[in-house]
Amino acid sequence: MSPLSRSKSRQALLLFLWLSMLFLVWQHYHGPNQIPTRPVDQHVARGTGHQGIPNLTTREEEEEVAYAEPVNTSPKIKQAQGPASLNEVDLLLSSIAKTSQYFLNDVLSGSAFKNMGQRLQVLGTWLQTQETLTPKLSPSQLETLHNHIERATLSLFPFIADPKRPRNAQPFTTLRQTYQKGSEGIILVASKHNLRYICHLIQNIRVVLNSTLSIQVAHAGDAMLSSSRRRFLTKLAPNITTMDVTSLLDDHTLELEKGGPAIRSFAALASPFEKVLLMGSLSVFLQPPERILHTHRGFKDTGALLFHHHLYGKGEFKKTHDFWHKHLRSHEPSPALKSSRVYNEGYAEELDPGLVVLDKSRISTLMGLLHVCWQNTKRVRRDYSYAFGDGDRDTWWLGFELSGSPYAWNDGARYGGTLGWLEIKHASPEENGGKKLKHGRVCGNTNLHLDEEGKPLWFSGGLLKDRRGDEEEYGVWTHWMVDGVWQPKGQQEEGSADRMWGGEVREVGAVEKGVLERSVEEAREVDGRSRMFALL
Numbered sequence: 001m002s003p004l005s006r007s008k009s010r011q012a013l014l015l016f017l018w019l020s021m022l023f024l025v026w027q028h029y030h031g032p033n034q035i036p037t038r039p040v041d042q043h044v045a046r047g048t049g050h051q052g053i054p055n056l057t058t059r060e061e062e063e064e065v066a067y068a069e070p071v072n073t074s075p076k077i078k079q080a081q082g083p084a085s086l087n088e089v090d091l092l093l094s095s096i097a098k099t100s101q102y103f104l105n106d107v108l109s110g111s112a113f114k115n116m117g118q119r120l121q122v123l124g125t126w127l128q129t130q131e132t133l134t135p136k137l138s139p140s141q142l143e144t145l146h147n148h149i150e151r152a153t154l155s156l157f158p159f160i161a162d163p164k165r166p167r168n169a170q171p172f173t174t175l176r177q178t179y180q181k182g183s184e185g186i187i188l189v190a191s192k193h194n195l196r197y198i199c200h201l202i203q204n205i206r207v208v209l210n211s212t213l214s215i216q217v218a219h220a221g222d223a224m225l226s227s228s229r230r231r232f233l234t235k236l237a238p239n240i241t242t243m244d245v246t247s248l249l250d251d252h253t254l255e256l257e258k259g260g261p262a263i264r265s266f267a268a269l270a271s272p273f274e275k276v277l278l279m280g281s282l283s284v285f286l287q288p289p290e291r292i293l294h295t296h297r298g299f300k301d302t303g304a305l306l307f308h309h310h311l312y313g314k315g316e317f318k319k320t321h322d323f324w325h326k327h328l329r330s331h332e333p334s335p336a337l338k339s340s341r342v343y344n345e346g347y348a349e350e351l352d353p354g355l356v357v358l359d360k361s362r363i364s365t366l367m368g369l370l371h372v373c374w375q376n377t378k379r380v381r382r383d384y385s386y387a388f389g390d391g392d393r394d395t396w397w398l399g400f401e402l403s404g405s406p407y408a409w410n411d412g413a414r415y416g417g418t419l420g421w422l423e424i425k426h427a428s429p430e431e432n433g434g435k436k437l438k439h440g441r442v443c444g445n446t447n448l449h450l451d452e453e454g455k456p457l458w459f460s461g462g463l464l465k466d467r468r469g470d471e472e473e474y475g476v477w478t479h480w481m482v483d484g485v486w487q488p489k490g491q492q493e494e495g496s497a498d499r500m501w502g503g504e505v506r507e508v509g510a511v512e513k514g515v516l517e518r519s520v521e522e523a524r525e526v527d528g529r530s531r532m533f534a535l536l
Contacts, residue, residue, distance in 0.1 A: 089137065093144055096126060100152040107155070110380040113327040117371060117402030119156060123149070124367040124403075146170065157370055159266070159377065161250040175248075178272050179360055184293055185214035185273035188281065189263050190233065191224045197281040199236060199530060200463050203522035206237035208515055209288045213277070215240045218267035220256035232533060236526065245270050255378045261353065261392040262376040269373055274361045280354040282462040284519060286512045287451065289458070292357055296452065298408030303359035304368060304400055305408055306351055307449050308415040309393070310486040310498075311341060313348030321346060323388035327402065337401055339413045351393045352416055352447050354460030368405030372396055411450055417482030418500040419459050419508070420444020420475070440505040442481040443497040445489075456480060456512050463516075463523050466497065474520045477508050 099122065108116055126149050134142060153172040154160060160175055162168045186205065190198045198217065205211045217233050219225035221244060230242045245256060245263055248270040256263045268278045277289050292299060299305040324343060337343060342350040360366050375385045375395040385395050400407040423441045446461035465475045484503030508516070 089133070089141060092129075092133075093141060093148075096145065096148045100148040103152045104155045110383050113375070113384070113398070113402055114329075114331070116156070116374055117399075117404065120367040120371055120403040120405075123152060123156070124363050124405075126152075127363045146173070157374060158252075159250050159254055159373070163247060163250055175270070176366075179274050180272050181274065181361075183214075183273045184275040184277075184290065185216055185271065186211075186277045186279060186289065187267050187271050187273070188215065188217050188279055189261075189267055190217045190219055190229075190281070192226070192229065194281040195225075195229055195233075196527065196530065197462055197467075198233065199526045200519070200523040201279065201281060201283055202233070202236050202240065203526050204284055204463075204515075204519045205289060206240075207522050208518045209285055211285075211288045211290060212239070213290050214273070216271055216273070217242045218245055218263065218271070220244065220246050220251070220259075220263050224257050228533070232530065243267065243271065253377050253379070259376070259378065259381070262378075262381055264353070264356075264392055265369065265372045265376050265395065268356070268358060268360075269369055274359065276356075276358045276360065278356040278358070280460060282460050282467075283354040283458055284461075284463060284516075285458045286456045286515050287458070291451070292457075296357075296410075298410065299357050299359070302406035302408045303362035303365040304405065305357035305410060306336075306397055307355055307410045309342075309349040309352045310416045310418075310447055310488075310500075311347050312486050312488065315346050317346075317348050320348075320388050320394075323384075324394070324398065327398070331402070334401055334404075334406070336397070336407055336409055339409065340397075341413060341415065349390055349393055351396055352449070352460055353391070353393055353396075354447070355449075355458060356396060364405045368400035368403045368407065371399035371403040371405075375399055411452070414450070414482060416447035416449060416486070417480060417484070417503070418442045418444050418486065418498065419446045419448040419456065419477055419480040420497065420499075421477070422479040422505060423499070440479075441499045441501040442479050442484075442505060443499040444475065444477070445497050446475075448480055448482065450482065456508075463520055474523070475516075477513070477516050480506050480508060 103119060108119075126145075130145055130149065133145075137145065147169070150170045150172055157172075160171045162171045162174055165171075165174075168174055188198055188201065202215065205213075206215070215237075217225075217230070217240065219230075219242065225242070234240045234242060245251075245266050246254075249266055251257075254262070254266065256266060264278060268276050275293050277292065279289075292305065296305060321343075328337075340350060341347060358365055358369060360369065372392075372395050374380060375398070376392055381392075381395075385392070389395070397407065399405075420443045423443050444461070445466055446459045448459040449457050451457040463474055464471065465473045481500045481503040484500040486498065486500045488498045
């Protein structure tokens with residue numbers, strides 16, 4: 001081993017020991033003797049606040065503060081038990097063993113968002129150090145380290161238990177071994193309720209844009225997606241498979257069949273793809289999606305790429321913001337959070353769930369994903385995540401933020417635009433200081449995202465003009481706009497669609513128009529086929 005390699009190994013050891021010893025200090029001064037262990041299913045009784053949102057009770061607030069309290073590093077640490085000749089590796093294994101046991105003894109409540117993030121940072125450091133030290137460890141030392149990591153991980157995330165092999169003592173390792181090195185793929189979550197839109201998206205990706213990426217359709221049991229519907233989907237185009245998430249992860253603490261969007265994060269975790277494009281059923285692509293994996297700087301730099309929602313509802317969601325700020329109290333914000341207008345200026349929703357891009361080969365990304373999954377477990381989503389937010393939207397950025405996992409927003413601080421048709425409003429001279437003005441507004445029930453060159457990349461909202469209205473009328477796309485003021489149709493006195501104004505009105509280019517026209521043709525064709533088999 002070169003001097004440089006030895007130096008890096010020693011640095012990893014010292015960092016590892018430092019983090020583990022911090023937890024030992026915590027355990028000594030604030031451990032199970034001082035903080036009673038809570039059963040997994042116990043949770044604090046809550047009141048109900050404005051709009052049916054639970055209040056954060058005094059007890060919950062005190063509990064979270066106790067768990068989020070900075071570790072006191074000033075007291076002297078007691079000498080580790082054992083022979084005086086313990087080397088660095090033995091000290092490391094000893095501290096991991098004690099910290100792992102502490103994780104087992106002190107079960108986190110559903111409100112301990114910040115402490116879960118802290119534990120994931122420690123777990124991520126263990127995994128990284130394990131990779132660094134493997135050549136230096138004896139077989140017995142390696143097995144000891146491996147077992148402690150597995151025990152700690154399973155105590156934090158019981159859903160990783162293997163349903164097919166309940167006696168498997170290393171379910172986390174088994175799960176990671178299913179990730180095919182260098183693999184890339186698309187994950188779609190399908191049910192009988194969104195099957196039509198899943199078919200539209202598959203045709204858009206595979207037939208119109210000629211994407212060759214593998215597609216995996218995830219579901220939770222036969223009740224969510226029947227065998228006949230699964231067969232239909234796999235025959236739509238080449239290289240499409242299905243995945244029952246409940247056959248790969250333990251569903252006892254999840255109940256994914258009834259969990260709505262909760263299944264999405266678990267599908268990303270369970271999929272064999274290392275690099276994942278997790279798409280919503282109402283997403284439509286204007287460029288081949290693999291371009292994001294291969295060229296996007298934000299994704300390459302961080303391993304996790306998220307997309308903004310529209311900006312709207314400033315100051316209208318105080319309960320949600322109070323919830324965020326509570327869990328991010330004393331947290332050093334990441335560059336992504338510092339750029340957030342939703343978080344910092346009080347707007348409504350941060351994330352467009354139509355696309356999440358992940359590189360699970362990076363330990364930091366995997367740790368962030370585990371936090372997201374934890375937020376989507378039945379108890380946590382019921383009492384906290386979904387009670388204070390809109391489904392799984394906020395669990396993504398909040399999970400990465402709290403676990404210290406790098407992530408990037410597409411196009412930085414730019415929020416979603418609108419793709420649709422142009423509407424001209426003539427304003428009277430009296431309204432504009434004696435001047436005649438024409439205001440261009442782009443109308444459409446879409447959320448448009450651009451690539452790094454400023455060209456339309458994809459949008460959410462689907463191919464129908466209004467999926468809650470005429471189910472046979474497809475969209476009209478002639479213009480698009482970003483950086484304008486967005487208003488949902490529910491907040492308008494008149495109008496049949498969301499709209500945006502105040503930005504530059506741009507015409508849809510010939511290439512994008514061709515993609516949209518062909519996507520509608522394919523959608524109509526697959527609608528006919530699916531109705532023939534009575535699947536919709």
